[in-house]
Amino acid sequence: MSSVSLPAGIEPSGPRPRHVTATRIGIYAFLLIAALFFLIPLIVMIMTSMKSMSEIRGGNIFALPMQPTLDYWVKAWSSACTGRDCYGLAPGFFNSVKITVLSVPVSIVIAMINGYALSFWRFRGSELMFAILLFGAFVPFQVLVYPIIFGLSRVGLFGTLPGIVIVHTIFGMPILTLLFRNFFASLPVELFKAARVDGAGFWRIFFSVMLPMSVPITIVAVILQVTGIWNDFIFGLVFAGRENMPMTVQLNNIVRTSTGTVEYSTNMAATVLTGAVPLIVYFVSGKWFVRGIAAGAVKG
Amino acid sequence: MSTSVEIKDLSLNYGTVTVLDRLNLEVGKGEFIVLLGPSGCGKSTLLNCIAGLLDISAGQIFISGKNVTWDEPKDRGIGMVFQSYALYPQMTVEKNMSFGLRVAGMPKPEVDARVKRAAEILQLESLLQRKPVELSGGQRQRVAIGRALVRDVDVFLFDEPLSNLDAKLRNDLRVEIKRLHHRLKNTMIYVTHDQIEAMTLADRIAIMKNGVIQQLADPHTIYNKPTNLFVAGFIGSPSMNFIRGDLTGGALNIDGASIPLANYEFKAPMNGAAVLGVRPEHVVVGEEAQKMPFQVESEIEIVEPMGADTIAWTKLGGQSLTFRADAEVRLVPGQKVLIGFDPGRGSVFNGESGERI
Amino acid sequence: MMIVAIGVFVIGITFTVVLSFTNSKLFPSFNFVGWRQYEILWSTPRWVQSVTNIWFYGFGHIVLCMGVGFALAVAMDQRIRGEDAFRTIFLYPFALSAVITGLVWQLMLDPIWGFQAFVRSLGFADFTFAPLANGETALIGMIVASVWNGVGVTMAILLAGLRGIDEEIWKAARVDGIPAWRTYVSIVVPMMRGAVATALVLLVVNVVRTFDIVIAMTGGGPGIATQMPATYVIDNINSRNVGHGMAAATCMLAPIAVLIIIQAVFRWRASRRGRTTS
DSSP: OOOOOOOTTOOOOSSOOOOOOHHHHHHHHHHHHHHHHHHHHHHHHHHHHTSOHHHHHHSOTTSOOSSOOOHHHHHHHHTOOBTTBOOOSHHHHHHHHHHHHHHHHHHHHHHHHHHHHHHHOOOTTHHHHHHHHHHHHHSOHHHHHHHHHHHHHHTTOTTSHHHHHHHHHHHHHHHHHHHHHHHHHHSOHHHHHHHHHTTOOHHHHIIIIIHHHTHHHHHHHHHHHHHHHHHOOHHHHHHSTGGGOOHHHHHHHHHHHOOSSOOHHHHHHHHHHHHHHHHHHHHHHTHHHHHHHHHHSOOO | OOEEEEEEEEEEEETTEEEEEEEEEEEETTOEEEEEOSTTSSHHHHHHHHHTSSOOSEEEEEETTEEOTTSOGGGTTEEEEOTTOOOOTTSOHHHHHHHHHHHTTOOHHHHHHHHHHHHHHTTOGGGTTOOGGGSOHHHHHHHHHHHHHTTOOSEEEEESTTTTSOHHHHHHHHHHHHHHHHHHOOEEEEEESOHHHHHHHOSEEEEEETTEEEEEEOHHHHHHSOSBHHHHHHSSSSOOEEEEEEEETTEEEETTEEEEOTTOOOSSOOOEEEEEEEOGGGOEEGGGGGGSSEEEEEEOOEEEEOSSEEEEEEEETTEEEEEEEETTSOOOTTOEEEEEEOGGGSEEEETTTOBBO | OHHHHHHHHHHHHHHHHHHTTBOOOSSOOOOBOTTHHHHHHHTOHHHHHHHHHHHHHHHHHHHHHHHHHHHHHHHHTTTOTTHHHHHHHHHHHHHSOHHHHHHHHHHHTOTTTSHHHHHHHTTOTTOOOOGGGSTTTHHHHHHHHHHHHHHHHHHHHHHHHHHTSOHHHHHHHHHTTOOHHHHIIIIIHHHTHHHHHHHHHHHHHHHHHOOHHHHHHTTTOSTTTTOOHHHHHHHHHHTTOHHHHHHHHHHHHHHHHHHHHHHHHHHHHHHHHHHHHO
8 A cells, every 4th residue: 555646635534545455355365265175075075975876976076965865874874884894883983982081081181290290390300201202292103003002912901992092191191291281381380389388289289279270271182182082093993903993993994895886975974974073072162272273283 | 843743633443442532732843742641541552543553533643744644654754663672583783774775675875874874873883783682672772763763754753662671771761862852853752651751851741541631731830730630640759649628718628727728829719629739849847847838747657768868658637648858857657747838839629520720 | 100101102112113123023023133124125115105205295295284374374364354264164174084084085086076077067078187096196186185184273373473473563564664575574484483393393293194194095006106104114013024114113203303303403502592692
């Protein structure tokens, strides 16, 4: 906006007149096109899951379903085949629920205590421990997969529910500890000192002072863990065993099992069902989810 | 003195919240105006409106006779200095000062000449190749001033420039800004919440509250003839004593005493609830008090020795009264002393409206 | 418990590195064979292809995420209407697992049902966009899908970085008459080094781990066109060639180690600079 030459007789007064500039249009156009790119796969996924196979063959993926049906959702849920078994996704769903419900509280409680200890109780080697934990956040899982398989089978937990819970807890540890440590480190030290002067010990301070203040960060951690564990594929694939296979693994198996032409209706119905839980968490939690990303983003 | 900056009926609303309310202000060429007030009074907002950094809701702004209401900040002929310095961190001092000029396409010799002059005025020559992180707070603020200086403009705007500095540096830089004003003779509009800065720097002070200028006057008038209770209480440390009473027949009646106001110059004489404002340093003690039109015996409650002088707390007609005594006068709590003052030097306000009468 | 977790990381990595020098099959043996596994590894075409793939994929993914993410962040920073709605849309794919991402994009890019068929049905009979069907372009399809999934995070981090810039810097630049684009390029971006570094580190870490999306989208094919180091490691564990798999896993640690060294150097330099000025 350079100084506009005005017709004689008009004295500038009040707010600047708003011009719809080309830049402004460009920005909105860019954002809208981007939004379209992000939304289309979701729309296609949902629409396809409601179309019959003949309709998919006849039309195109962007067309609205002419006779919307939830038959494929039912099939995906209860009777789609993975290999020889035809129980649908339902067992996977309940396995994922079990794994998530057990892993989330365990990992968060431990990480919370760790973060608290690391930020307020300096002990010998606490810096080193933190550095190693930080390093752990970077290590590719595949590097550790075999040693953990070996270790878990030694104690008879490989392929069991406790086994997969332990794995999630260990791998959730770096990022969660970091999250809590950064949160506790942002609290004023005076709070901690005042409690110590009052004679409170490690646990007393934790339960009466720190815990009540950590509600927001705990919500962030829960969201992070629920979506993370629900979406996990590789740990479930390797460690859960046939009995506890999570939904994502089962989804992949169903899709891989299709014989002949790919039955996209069922596949997409199964995909929608698997994605529903994290999507609901995301849309309900909104800004908390964004905070989780910002907080979980490893700070250099 | 011709007008440099003129503000006509300027209003700024955010939705239903009024930040500035039909404000008028005329600043003479070469004048140093300080906008003073508590936080949230709209002083920084007003400065940002003058700079063109905020879009106003109504009114007009003229700078050097030109209507700049719709102009971009760069076209208004202003330079601005910010509280956080707002230096470009990855550029050297020289680049910080020259960046705007180079972007505007000014020929290099001209840019160099201007930077050289600004550096010389602000004694930054030896720091030109440093980056902001390598400078002290005071040096950074000098660079920020330099960045405004090279723009070669008529009007300088300062937005709390010294607030981030410690007390010692603040005093030094304050004097430097004053010296700069004497040398450059530019119009300067300066926002602060620090009354010492305002009193020492300003040709005129505009005291603001709730988006309205309460009083616009030279420091002496502001201090001695405050226009209302707010201005009277805001300026001065320790703050002015307010004695509430009933004004009848040219005297203020309070609990157990009557203060004669015979030699006070009333603007608008009245009867009824009124407040007498007395500066702590206008209250005297002991022998001197005997010469005063109003005298009273009172008991010292608390004493605060400040070194150069002593602040003492006492009561007058049940109301708290502080006064400033010479450090040589020995005062102890519980002691009964004679205090006195000349009500004619004080200020009388309407007890209801708070306006000076 | 913290000690257990740390123990798992330290012992696990040590174990992996040690096993990479043995000829362990299904169970760990301590029959040391020196660098033999590494020699075999680097002469195995599938591994070499995996490494080439991850460079190509990683480069594409990171460049696109940074570029598109930054463009989105800047656009979002222009006091636009509906910012929350846009943010929700850009970020939701990240809430979905990589498996789902892979499956949806497999459908989108399917030559018979997907985008190509749609454009052809509009009358462009020769239109071709089916990257997954062809070994030479399959990675491009994967990049599109992974950028769709992850670019929202890059945008969120960079946007937070933009918002963290002192408001007065923008004011100063406006008074100086510096155009907005120039302010971004010359002043704001250099000030966001922290946010850029964070976004980059996350992208690199995620690229090295790439596994789920490969399995869901292509299963590594066509042929070995989309094999990645991570799939190679898991396959070797499954096919009872642990020593060899561990050698591959150890190689996967290398880029992470480089990253950490770079970070340590930056920290050291920052702390040195901090000392000289204070």
